[in-house]
Amino acid sequence: MQNNDDDKLIKIDMGTLQSNVAPNKDSVLCLGIESSCDETSAAIVDSNRNVLSHIIYSQIPEHQKYGGVVPELAARAHILAIDTVINQTLQAAGKTINDIDVIAATAGPGLIGGVLVGWLAATGIAQATKKPLVAVNHLEGHALVPRLSATAANGIGAGASVDFPYLLMLASGGHCQILLVRGVGQYELIGQTIDDSAGEAFDKVSKMLGLGYPGGPIVDKRASSGNPKRFNFPRPLCDKPGCDFSFSGIKTAARIMLDKNTQPIDDAFINDFCASFQAAVVDCIINRLNHAMATDVVRAANPKTLVVAGGVAKNSAIRAAMENLADAHNMIFAAPPMNLCTDNGAMIAWAGIENWRIGNIVREPVAPRPRWPLTEL
Ligand code: KG4
Numbered sequence: 001m002q003n004n005d006d007d008k009l010i011k012i013d014m015g016t017l018q019s020n021v022a023p024n025k026d027s028v029l030c031l032g033i034e035s036s037c038d039e040t041s042a043a044i045v046d047s048n049r050n051v052l053s054h055i056i057y058s059q060i061p062e063h064q065k066y067g068g069v070v071p072e073l074a075a076r077a078h079i080l081a082i083d084t085v086i087n088q089t090l091q092a093a094g095k096t097i098n099d100i101d102v103i104a105a106t107a108g109p110g111l112i113g114g115v116l117v118g119w120l121a122a123t124g125i126a127q128a129t130k131k132p133l134v135a136v137n138h139l140e141g142h143a144l145v146p147r148l149s150a151t152a153a154n155g156i157g158a159g160a161s162v163d164f165p166y167l168l169m170l171a172s173g174g175h176c177q178i179l180l181v182r183g184v185g186q187y188e189l190i191g192q193t194i195d196d197s198a199g200e201a202f203d204k205v206s207k208m209l210g211l212g213y214p215g216g217p218i219v220d221k222r223a224s225s226g227n228p229k230r231f232n233f234p235r236p237l238c239d240k241p242g243c244d245f246s247f248s249g250i251k252t253a254a255r256i257m258l259d260k261n262t263q264p265i266d267d268a269f270i271n272d273f274c275a276s277f278q279a280a281v282v283d284c285i286i287n288r289l290n291h292a293m294a295t296d297v298v299r300a301a302n303p304k305t306l307v308v309a310g311g312v313a314k315n316s317a318i319r320a321a322m323e324n325l326a327d328a329h330n331m332i333f334a335a336p337p338m339n340l341c342t343d344n345g346a347m348i349a350w351a352g353i354e355n356w357r358i359g360n361i362v363r364e365p366v367a368p369r370p371r372w373p374l375t376e377l
């Protein structure tokens, strides 16, 4: 069904675009562009893992009054911002487009209007300058960014990198998956949500409480001063074998509790509600990761590092619980710094470099894709 939809998309003629010979330099510069949701972002990253410049234009204020991202408004906002964001990124790095070796942009998955804006900008630049172009899968951007930069107490310090293979908890607004990352473009799905993503659950519970959008950071903050035992949220699938998630039951439980509630909804109520909800999400993530670590495929691969990535990786309780889990399994825990968890251009630039290194550049027309599972890479 989805593939048919994808086939209907117009393929963009790459014209005279060339697969350039690899620049013979110590350090390769990549301009990365991200526009798949509500951030217009660009960054220049080098192959030695330095971020030379990074601009993120967030559209959150434009979508806040609707309680979520409005795709049509997002696409228009990307159109208005894209040139400025790219120019500012070049200026901030003190570079011109001639200094750049590789162009990379998100080609999916995401809101297709936004993806098209960034992808067309990148295509135009690559055609005009005859530089190699990489079509980055947005999820691969999240998945690989810990190799650009990661922090954690037990092992990964500043300057260290995350080596393959690693076990990845990828949790964002649109996705929730456990993946075994064997290499660039090599992802094995171990488990995934059968309904909502974790980010969606945070956003919806925040909306029910009238706390605003995006919900994750607000719920996280409220939870930090709340009692996680006051409300009894379910832990869907946690008593079942396997590694899949389900968050819609937690969300429905929140709705029912609020509908039946007779207590005053004051600050203490909201904090306790957020803390109890968040504790349920954390328990589900840890339970499913434990199951993932026990699977034959993960045991055989023996990953040394447990990684969290995606917007939800900003969550303090999830980071702390995953760090403990890694400790218990003698694994290193790694997470991107906060500004590289939510959508950003640096992760796309880095994925551009990683793909360019293995020769994965655009050689024929590419159709941007609203859906593009990592396992199809
Ligand atoms: O990766 P991302 O920026 O966009 C997608 O690719 O979907 O993730 C955005 C999601 C939103 O659902 C947002 O509420 C969630 O990440 N998020 C958080 C936190 N910060 C952002 N969720 C929980 N705790 C946070 N601190």
Ligand code: ZN
Pocket: 138, 142, 172, 173, 310, 311, 342, 343
């Ligand atoms: Zn994302």
